[in-house]
Amino acid sequence: MSGIVADGARRLRKAIEAEVRREYAAELAAAPGFWKETLINQKIRAEVNRRMKNVSSPQSLYFVSRFKLPK
Numbered sequence: 001m002s003g004i005v006a007d008g009a010r011r012l013r014k015a016i017e018a019e020v021r022r023e024y025a026a027e028l029a030a031a032p033g034f035w036k037e038t039l040i041n042q043k044i045r046a047e048v049n050r051r052m053k054n055v056s057s058p059q060s061l062y063f064v065s066r067f068k069l070p071k
Helices: 008-023 025-029 034-055 058-066
Strands: none
Touching: 008 025, 008 034, 025 034
16 A cells, blocks of 8 residues: 555645744744744634635545555
């Protein structure tokens, strides 16, 4: 089974999260304390979830994660 098919949703989420973290890097670095940093991390998670919904439907990601090819 191809690694891309087997864990495509996880890889997509990691790539989107890396992109969003790059966008928020300056804001995160300038955060004055723990609570401000926590709020920014919540914004990052919300943005990742929003982009995941926009990229593809949950059904297609479920199908890809359950799809098994014969070896």
